[in-house]
Amino acid sequence: MSERDRLRARLDSGLSALGLVFEVAVVDRLLEYVTLLSRWNATYNLTAVRDPGEMVTRHLLDSLAIVPHVRGATLADLGSGAGLPGIPLAIVAPERAVTVVDSNGKKTRFLREAARSLKLENVRVLESRVEAVPGTFDCITARAFATLADMLTWGGHLLAADGTWLAMKGKVDPEELAGIPAAFEVRTIHALQVPGLDAERHLVELRRRTAAAG
Template structure:
Protein backbone atom coordinates (compact mmCIF):
# COMPACT_ATOMS: atom_id res chain seq x y z
CA UNK A 1 0.00 0.00 0.00
CA UNK A 2 1.40 3.40 -0.96
CA UNK A 3 1.51 6.24 1.51
CA UNK A 4 -1.33 7.97 -0.30
CA UNK A 5 -3.44 4.80 -0.15
CA UNK A 6 -2.83 4.60 3.60
CA UNK A 7 -3.74 8.26 4.06
CA UNK A 8 -6.86 7.79 1.92
CA UNK A 9 -7.92 4.80 4.02
CA UNK A 10 -7.45 6.83 7.22
CA UNK A 11 -9.41 9.75 5.79
CA UNK A 12 -12.27 7.62 4.44
CA UNK A 13 -12.55 5.71 7.69
CA UNK A 14 -12.69 8.97 9.63
CA UNK A 15 -15.36 10.41 7.31
CA UNK A 16 -17.44 7.27 7.83
CA UNK A 17 -17.09 7.51 11.63
CA UNK A 18 -18.21 11.15 11.45
CA UNK A 19 -21.25 10.01 9.48
CA UNK A 20 -20.58 12.39 6.60
CA UNK A 21 -21.39 11.98 2.92
CA UNK A 22 -19.05 14.05 0.75
CA UNK A 23 -19.05 14.74 -3.02
CA UNK A 24 -17.35 12.07 -5.14
CA UNK A 25 -14.22 14.13 -5.81
CA UNK A 26 -13.80 15.39 -2.23
CA UNK A 27 -11.47 12.69 -0.87
CA UNK A 28 -8.82 12.93 -3.63
CA UNK A 29 -8.98 16.75 -3.44
CA UNK A 30 -8.56 16.70 0.33
CA UNK A 31 -5.51 14.46 -0.12
CA UNK A 32 -4.17 16.85 -2.78
CA UNK A 33 -4.57 19.68 -0.26
CA UNK A 34 -2.78 17.69 2.44
CA UNK A 35 0.08 16.89 0.04
CA UNK A 36 0.40 20.56 -0.95
CA UNK A 37 0.42 21.61 2.71
CA UNK A 38 3.05 18.99 3.53
CA UNK A 39 5.24 20.20 0.66
CA UNK A 40 4.99 23.90 1.52
CA UNK A 41 5.32 23.19 5.23
CA UNK A 42 8.82 21.83 4.73
CA UNK A 43 9.95 25.27 3.53
CA UNK A 44 7.56 27.72 5.18
CA UNK A 45 6.65 26.16 8.53
CA UNK A 46 2.89 26.69 8.16
CA UNK A 47 1.86 24.15 10.80
CA UNK A 48 3.56 22.38 13.69
CA UNK A 49 2.00 19.10 12.52
CA UNK A 50 4.55 17.39 10.26
CA UNK A 51 3.43 13.77 10.09
CA UNK A 52 1.09 13.17 7.10
CA UNK A 53 -1.16 10.77 9.03
CA UNK A 54 -1.42 13.32 11.86
CA UNK A 55 -2.35 15.98 9.29
CA UNK A 56 -5.29 13.78 8.22
CA UNK A 57 -6.51 13.53 11.82
CA UNK A 58 -5.60 16.89 13.32
CA UNK A 59 -6.32 19.05 10.29
CA UNK A 60 -8.71 17.35 7.85
CA UNK A 61 -10.93 15.28 10.16
CA UNK A 62 -10.86 17.97 12.85
CA UNK A 63 -12.15 20.50 10.29
CA UNK A 64 -14.72 18.08 8.84
CA UNK A 65 -16.19 17.46 12.31
CA UNK A 66 -17.93 20.86 12.19
CA UNK A 67 -19.42 20.36 8.71
CA UNK A 68 -22.94 19.46 9.98
CA UNK A 69 -23.14 22.87 11.68
CA UNK A 70 -22.06 24.98 8.70
CA UNK A 71 -24.88 26.90 7.02
CA UNK A 72 -25.64 29.72 4.62
CA UNK A 73 -24.24 30.85 1.27
CA UNK A 74 -21.23 32.85 2.50
CA UNK A 75 -18.52 31.92 4.98
CA UNK A 76 -15.53 33.76 6.45
CA UNK A 77 -12.77 31.74 8.10
CA UNK A 78 -10.89 34.04 10.47
CA UNK A 79 -7.28 33.33 11.42
CA UNK A 80 -7.44 30.50 8.89
CA UNK A 81 -3.68 29.74 8.98
CA UNK A 82 -3.05 27.29 6.13
CA UNK A 83 -6.80 27.05 5.40
CA UNK A 84 -8.28 25.31 8.43
CA UNK A 85 -11.15 24.74 8.42
CA UNK A 86 -11.93 26.98 5.41
CA UNK A 87 -10.27 25.06 2.57
CA UNK A 88 -11.41 21.71 3.97
CA UNK A 89 -15.02 22.98 4.11
CA UNK A 90 -14.73 24.42 0.57
CA UNK A 91 -13.75 20.99 -0.75
CA UNK A 92 -16.24 19.02 1.35
CA UNK A 93 -19.24 21.27 0.68
CA UNK A 94 -18.61 23.29 -2.50
CA UNK A 95 -20.87 26.06 -3.73
CA UNK A 96 -20.32 28.63 -1.00
CA UNK A 97 -18.50 31.95 -1.29
CA UNK A 98 -15.63 31.59 1.20
CA UNK A 99 -13.22 34.24 2.44
CA UNK A 100 -10.01 33.00 4.10
CA UNK A 101 -8.49 35.66 6.37
CA UNK A 102 -5.02 35.63 7.89
CA UNK A 103 -2.50 38.35 8.72
CA UNK A 104 0.53 36.15 7.95
CA UNK A 105 1.91 36.73 4.46
CA UNK A 106 3.48 33.27 4.08
CA UNK A 107 0.22 31.59 4.97
CA UNK A 108 -1.78 33.75 2.58
CA UNK A 109 0.65 32.97 -0.25
CA UNK A 110 0.09 29.29 0.44
CA UNK A 111 -3.69 29.81 0.53
CA UNK A 112 -3.66 31.52 -2.87
CA UNK A 113 -1.60 28.70 -4.35
CA UNK A 114 -3.97 26.13 -2.83
CA UNK A 115 -7.03 27.92 -4.22
CA UNK A 116 -5.39 28.02 -7.66
CA UNK A 117 -3.99 24.47 -7.66
CA UNK A 118 -7.16 22.88 -6.28
CA UNK A 119 -9.42 25.03 -8.50
CA UNK A 120 -11.56 26.16 -5.56
CA UNK A 121 -14.31 28.24 -7.12
CA UNK A 122 -15.70 31.03 -4.97
CA UNK A 123 -12.80 30.90 -2.48
CA UNK A 124 -10.43 33.81 -1.97
CA UNK A 125 -7.64 34.57 0.48
CA UNK A 126 -7.13 37.95 2.11
CA UNK A 127 -4.08 39.10 4.04
CA UNK A 128 -5.55 41.34 6.71
CA UNK A 129 -6.19 41.82 10.37
CA UNK A 130 -9.68 40.61 11.20
CA UNK A 131 -10.84 44.03 12.42
CA UNK A 132 -10.04 45.54 9.00
CA UNK A 133 -12.15 43.09 6.97
CA UNK A 134 -15.42 44.33 5.41
CA UNK A 135 -18.66 42.55 4.58
CA UNK A 136 -21.14 40.31 6.35
CA UNK A 137 -21.24 36.53 6.28
CA UNK A 138 -23.87 33.87 6.98
CA UNK A 139 -21.32 31.69 8.75
CA UNK A 140 -18.03 32.54 10.45
CA UNK A 141 -15.52 29.92 11.50
CA UNK A 142 -12.52 30.36 13.77
CA UNK A 143 -10.28 27.52 14.90
CA UNK A 144 -8.14 28.00 18.02
CA UNK A 145 -7.85 31.63 16.97
CA UNK A 146 -8.35 33.77 20.10
CA UNK A 147 -10.52 34.13 23.18
CA UNK A 148 -14.25 34.58 22.54
CA UNK A 149 -14.03 38.17 23.81
CA UNK A 150 -11.23 39.05 21.36
CA UNK A 151 -12.68 37.02 18.50
CA UNK A 152 -16.07 38.72 18.62
CA UNK A 153 -14.55 42.07 19.51
CA UNK A 154 -12.39 42.01 16.37
CA UNK A 155 -14.72 40.20 13.98
CA UNK A 156 -18.24 40.51 15.31
CA UNK A 157 -19.11 43.12 12.67
CA UNK A 158 -18.68 40.42 9.99
CA UNK A 159 -21.59 38.27 11.24
CA UNK A 160 -24.80 38.73 9.25
CA UNK A 161 -27.92 39.44 11.36
CA UNK A 162 -29.18 35.85 11.07
CA UNK A 163 -25.72 34.31 10.79
CA UNK A 164 -23.95 31.83 13.05
CA UNK A 165 -20.44 31.88 14.47
CA UNK A 166 -18.68 28.53 14.86
CA UNK A 167 -15.80 28.74 17.33
CA UNK A 168 -13.64 25.61 17.41
CA UNK A 169 -12.07 25.03 20.82
CA UNK A 170 -10.12 22.35 22.63
CA UNK A 171 -11.35 22.09 26.20
CA UNK A 172 -14.88 23.24 26.98
CA UNK A 173 -14.50 27.05 27.07
CA UNK A 174 -16.75 27.78 30.07
CA UNK A 175 -14.26 30.32 31.42
CA UNK A 176 -14.61 32.38 28.22
CA UNK A 177 -18.40 32.66 28.28
CA UNK A 178 -18.57 35.69 30.62
CA UNK A 179 -16.36 37.59 28.14
CA UNK A 180 -18.79 37.28 25.22
CA UNK A 181 -19.64 40.84 24.17
CA UNK A 182 -23.11 42.35 24.51
CA UNK A 183 -25.17 41.64 21.40
CA UNK A 184 -24.05 38.03 21.03
CA UNK A 185 -25.42 34.86 22.62
CA UNK A 186 -24.46 31.20 22.87
CA UNK A 187 -26.79 29.03 20.77
CA UNK A 188 -25.13 25.73 21.58
CA UNK A 189 -22.03 23.95 22.84
CA UNK A 190 -21.14 20.62 21.25
CA UNK A 191 -18.49 18.10 22.17
CA UNK A 192 -16.86 16.84 18.98
CA UNK A 193 -15.44 13.35 18.68
CA UNK A 194 -12.68 13.58 16.05
CA UNK A 195 -11.75 10.06 14.87
CA UNK A 196 -8.22 9.18 15.99
CA UNK A 197 -7.81 12.30 18.12
CA UNK A 198 -7.65 11.63 21.86
CA UNK A 199 -7.77 15.33 22.79
CA UNK A 200 -10.94 17.16 23.78
CA UNK A 201 -12.64 19.19 21.06
CA UNK A 202 -15.63 21.49 21.46
CA UNK A 203 -17.66 23.66 19.13
CA UNK A 204 -19.28 26.82 20.42
CA UNK A 205 -22.17 28.08 18.27
CA UNK A 206 -23.01 31.77 18.66
CA UNK A 207 -25.40 34.23 17.08
CA UNK A 208 -26.60 37.77 17.47
CA UNK A 209 -28.71 38.29 20.59
Protein backbone atom coordinates in the same frame (compact mmCIF):
# COMPACT_ATOMS: atom_id res chain seq x y z
CA MET B 1 0.42 0.10 0.75
CA SER B 2 1.56 3.40 -0.74
CA GLU B 3 1.60 6.64 1.24
CA ARG B 4 -1.35 7.90 -0.77
CA ASP B 5 -3.32 4.72 -0.05
CA ARG B 6 -2.46 4.97 3.65
CA LEU B 7 -3.74 8.54 3.80
CA ARG B 8 -6.90 7.65 1.88
CA ALA B 9 -7.61 4.74 4.21
CA ARG B 10 -7.27 7.00 7.25
CA LEU B 11 -9.46 9.67 5.69
CA ASP B 12 -12.12 7.19 4.52
CA SER B 13 -12.27 5.61 7.98
CA GLY B 14 -12.59 9.00 9.64
CA LEU B 15 -15.29 10.22 7.28
CA SER B 16 -17.25 7.03 7.91
CA ALA B 17 -16.99 7.56 11.67
CA LEU B 18 -18.25 11.14 11.23
CA GLY B 19 -21.13 9.93 9.08
CA LEU B 20 -19.95 11.99 6.11
CA VAL B 21 -20.15 10.77 2.52
CA PHE B 22 -18.42 12.64 -0.32
CA GLU B 23 -17.78 11.90 -3.97
CA VAL B 24 -14.44 10.34 -4.86
CA ALA B 25 -13.34 13.58 -6.53
CA VAL B 26 -13.93 15.48 -3.28
CA VAL B 27 -11.91 12.98 -1.25
CA ASP B 28 -9.14 13.20 -3.87
CA ARG B 29 -9.06 16.98 -3.50
CA LEU B 30 -8.89 16.75 0.29
CA LEU B 31 -5.87 14.46 -0.05
CA GLU B 32 -4.30 16.83 -2.58
CA TYR B 33 -4.65 19.62 -0.02
CA VAL B 34 -2.78 17.55 2.59
CA THR B 35 -0.04 16.75 0.05
CA LEU B 36 0.32 20.43 -0.82
CA LEU B 37 0.33 21.48 2.83
CA SER B 38 2.97 18.89 3.67
CA ARG B 39 5.17 20.06 0.81
CA TRP B 40 4.92 23.74 1.70
CA ASN B 41 5.27 23.02 5.40
CA ALA B 42 8.76 21.64 4.88
CA THR B 43 9.91 25.12 3.85
CA TYR B 44 7.45 27.60 5.33
CA ASN B 45 6.56 26.02 8.70
CA LEU B 46 2.81 26.54 8.32
CA THR B 47 1.81 23.99 10.97
CA ALA B 48 3.51 22.14 13.82
CA VAL B 49 2.00 18.89 12.52
CA ARG B 50 4.62 17.27 10.28
CA ASP B 51 3.30 13.82 9.45
CA PRO B 52 0.74 13.78 6.59
CA GLY B 53 -1.22 11.05 8.37
CA GLU B 54 -1.53 13.25 11.43
CA MET B 55 -2.57 16.11 9.16
CA VAL B 56 -5.49 13.97 7.99
CA THR B 57 -6.61 13.52 11.60
CA ARG B 58 -5.69 16.82 13.21
CA HIS B 59 -6.50 19.08 10.27
CA LEU B 60 -8.91 17.43 7.81
CA LEU B 61 -11.09 15.40 10.16
CA ASP B 62 -10.97 18.06 12.87
CA SER B 63 -12.22 20.61 10.34
CA LEU B 64 -14.82 18.34 8.77
CA ALA B 65 -16.29 17.40 12.15
CA ILE B 66 -18.14 20.74 12.11
CA VAL B 67 -19.74 20.21 8.66
CA PRO B 68 -23.23 19.42 10.09
CA HIS B 69 -23.28 22.81 11.84
CA VAL B 70 -22.14 24.99 8.93
CA ARG B 71 -24.95 26.84 7.17
CA GLY B 72 -25.53 29.69 4.76
CA ALA B 73 -24.28 30.71 1.32
CA THR B 74 -21.25 32.70 2.53
CA LEU B 75 -18.57 31.81 5.05
CA ALA B 76 -15.54 33.62 6.45
CA ASP B 77 -12.76 31.68 8.15
CA LEU B 78 -10.90 34.08 10.44
CA GLY B 79 -7.29 33.50 11.40
CA SER B 80 -7.31 30.73 8.82
CA GLY B 81 -3.58 30.00 8.99
CA ALA B 82 -2.96 27.14 6.61
CA GLY B 83 -6.65 27.16 5.66
CA LEU B 84 -8.26 25.43 8.59
CA PRO B 85 -11.13 24.83 8.60
CA GLY B 86 -11.83 27.06 5.59
CA ILE B 87 -10.17 25.09 2.79
CA PRO B 88 -11.60 21.67 3.71
CA LEU B 89 -15.05 23.26 4.13
CA ALA B 90 -14.71 24.91 0.71
CA ILE B 91 -13.67 21.64 -0.91
CA VAL B 92 -16.70 19.72 0.37
CA ALA B 93 -19.22 22.52 -0.40
CA PRO B 94 -18.22 24.19 -3.69
CA GLU B 95 -21.57 25.99 -3.82
CA ARG B 96 -20.63 28.07 -0.75
CA ALA B 97 -18.51 31.23 -1.15
CA VAL B 98 -15.65 30.93 1.34
CA THR B 99 -13.35 33.79 2.36
CA VAL B 100 -10.19 32.73 4.20
CA VAL B 101 -8.57 35.52 6.21
CA ASP B 102 -5.09 35.74 7.71
CA SER B 103 -2.72 38.64 8.37
CA ASN B 104 0.41 36.54 7.74
CA GLY B 105 1.73 36.94 4.19
CA LYS B 106 3.49 33.58 4.20
CA LYS B 107 0.25 31.83 5.06
CA THR B 108 -1.88 33.76 2.57
CA ARG B 109 0.62 32.91 -0.18
CA PHE B 110 0.01 29.26 0.61
CA LEU B 111 -3.75 29.81 0.68
CA ARG B 112 -3.67 31.42 -2.77
CA GLU B 113 -1.62 28.54 -4.12
CA ALA B 114 -4.03 26.04 -2.56
CA ALA B 115 -7.02 27.78 -4.13
CA ARG B 116 -5.24 27.92 -7.50
CA SER B 117 -3.82 24.39 -7.64
CA LEU B 118 -6.96 22.75 -6.23
CA LYS B 119 -9.15 24.86 -8.57
CA LEU B 120 -11.27 26.20 -5.71
CA GLU B 121 -13.23 28.84 -7.56
CA ASN B 122 -15.39 29.45 -4.48
CA VAL B 123 -12.43 30.57 -2.34
CA ARG B 124 -11.28 34.15 -1.84
CA VAL B 125 -8.08 34.85 0.11
CA LEU B 126 -7.67 38.04 2.13
CA GLU B 127 -4.38 39.10 3.71
CA SER B 128 -5.89 41.31 6.36
CA ARG B 129 -6.41 41.92 10.03
CA VAL B 130 -9.85 40.72 11.06
CA GLU B 131 -10.94 44.24 12.00
CA ALA B 132 -10.41 45.46 8.43
CA VAL B 133 -12.35 42.74 6.58
CA PRO B 134 -15.33 44.19 4.66
CA GLY B 135 -18.82 42.79 4.31
CA THR B 136 -20.92 40.35 6.32
CA PHE B 137 -21.20 36.57 6.21
CA ASP B 138 -23.87 33.96 6.95
CA CYS B 139 -21.36 31.82 8.83
CA ILE B 140 -18.04 32.60 10.49
CA THR B 141 -15.55 29.98 11.60
CA ALA B 142 -12.55 30.47 13.86
CA ARG B 143 -10.26 27.70 15.04
CA ALA B 144 -8.94 28.69 18.47
CA PHE B 145 -6.92 31.66 17.25
CA ALA B 146 -8.09 33.93 20.09
CA THR B 147 -10.48 34.10 23.03
CA LEU B 148 -14.19 34.34 22.26
CA ALA B 149 -14.23 37.90 23.58
CA ASP B 150 -11.39 38.96 21.29
CA MET B 151 -12.81 37.12 18.27
CA LEU B 152 -16.17 38.84 18.63
CA THR B 153 -14.70 42.24 19.46
CA TRP B 154 -12.47 42.17 16.38
CA GLY B 155 -14.81 40.41 13.97
CA GLY B 156 -18.34 40.64 15.33
CA HIS B 157 -19.24 43.21 12.65
CA LEU B 158 -18.75 40.51 10.02
CA LEU B 159 -21.61 38.31 11.23
CA ALA B 160 -24.89 38.75 9.36
CA ALA B 161 -27.93 39.60 11.49
CA ASP B 162 -29.19 36.01 11.46
CA GLY B 163 -25.75 34.45 11.00
CA THR B 164 -23.96 31.71 12.91
CA TRP B 165 -20.53 32.01 14.52
CA LEU B 166 -18.73 28.69 14.99
CA ALA B 167 -15.75 28.82 17.36
CA MET B 168 -13.66 25.66 17.46
CA LYS B 169 -12.19 24.99 20.88
CA GLY B 170 -10.54 22.27 22.91
CA LYS B 171 -11.87 22.54 26.43
CA VAL B 172 -14.56 25.13 27.11
CA ASP B 173 -13.65 27.67 29.77
CA PRO B 174 -16.70 29.02 31.67
CA GLU B 175 -14.85 32.28 32.34
CA GLU B 176 -14.24 32.69 28.62
CA LEU B 177 -17.92 32.14 27.91
CA ALA B 178 -18.85 34.71 30.53
CA GLY B 179 -16.65 37.30 28.82
CA ILE B 180 -18.34 37.39 25.42
CA PRO B 181 -19.65 40.83 24.36
CA ALA B 182 -23.21 41.63 25.36
CA ALA B 183 -24.35 41.81 21.72
CA PHE B 184 -23.79 38.05 21.32
CA GLU B 185 -25.02 34.90 23.00
CA VAL B 186 -24.09 31.23 23.05
CA ARG B 187 -26.69 29.25 21.16
CA THR B 188 -25.28 25.83 22.04
CA ILE B 189 -22.02 23.99 22.66
CA HIS B 190 -21.40 20.82 20.68
CA ALA B 191 -19.02 18.14 22.00
CA LEU B 192 -17.15 16.82 18.96
CA GLN B 193 -15.66 13.38 18.52
CA VAL B 194 -12.82 13.61 16.02
CA PRO B 195 -11.86 10.10 14.82
CA GLY B 196 -8.32 9.24 15.86
CA LEU B 197 -7.89 12.33 18.04
CA ASP B 198 -7.52 11.65 21.74
CA ALA B 199 -8.34 15.16 22.90
CA GLU B 200 -11.36 17.20 23.89
CA ARG B 201 -12.91 19.17 21.06
CA HIS B 202 -15.90 21.48 21.30
CA LEU B 203 -17.74 23.75 18.92
CA VAL B 204 -19.21 26.88 20.47
CA GLU B 205 -22.11 28.14 18.36
CA LEU B 206 -22.93 31.80 18.85
CA ARG B 207 -25.33 34.29 17.32
CA ARG B 208 -26.31 37.91 17.66
CA ARG B 209 -28.53 38.61 20.63
CA THR B 210 -31.95 39.69 19.46
CA ALA B 211 -33.95 42.48 21.08
CA ALA B 212 -36.45 39.89 22.33
CA ALA B 213 -33.61 38.05 24.03
CA GLY B 214 -32.67 41.14 25.98
